[in-house]
Amino acid sequence: SQKIEQNSEALNIQEGKTATLTCNYTNYSPAYLQWYRQDPGRGPVFLLLIRENEKEKRKERLKVTFDTTLKQSLFHITASQPADSATYLCAGQETGANNLFFGTGTRLTVIP
């Protein structure tokens, strides 16, 4: 069956370090991957979208990569801050499909 796995349920890092979150997919061929941030009790907030023909996308302190050979996307937050603490969701979409397919998320905690 199709799977999007975010293999770290929780990740703790020290403030100022780079956080790297992983999203792997199996039996699935997303043409697009999106990353969202979700805070407790709130809806997800869109961060970045990357297409399968793009290797890397950046936005301020955020960077996302898409490796179709490894079937993996990496999401980086540089110079992390306690305010970056949240759950980060990876979501994929296949060409022609209407639905977004979400991973279960990684809960990031940035320790001051």
Next chain:
Amino acid sequence: NAGVMQNPRHLVRRRGQEARLRCSPMKGHSHVYWYRQLPEEGLKFMVYLQKENIIDESGMPKERFSAEFPKEGPSILRIQQVVRGDSAAYFCASSPPGTGFYNEQFFGPGTRLTVL
């Protein structure tokens, strides 16, 4: 510009009752999506609607669940004869016309349904 609005934010129902969840998309948005999030699970797609049309309901349970997005007014997700397993957070998202999932979706704050 107000964001996606959902109401109620919290809804408590007894088994067998009906639950109606409302979603007003962002101004100018004509695509609405509903997702369900169970505790410790990811968001699961349920249905994708445009005004007066259900485009994709492949994620909707076959029974008891229905959705609509009328020409006027909010989108409604309706759950009939609720059971305890329906307890979850239900999120609505919207996107502007001319886009689908290829662009970002704007999510509402969710409705947390508790079935007693």
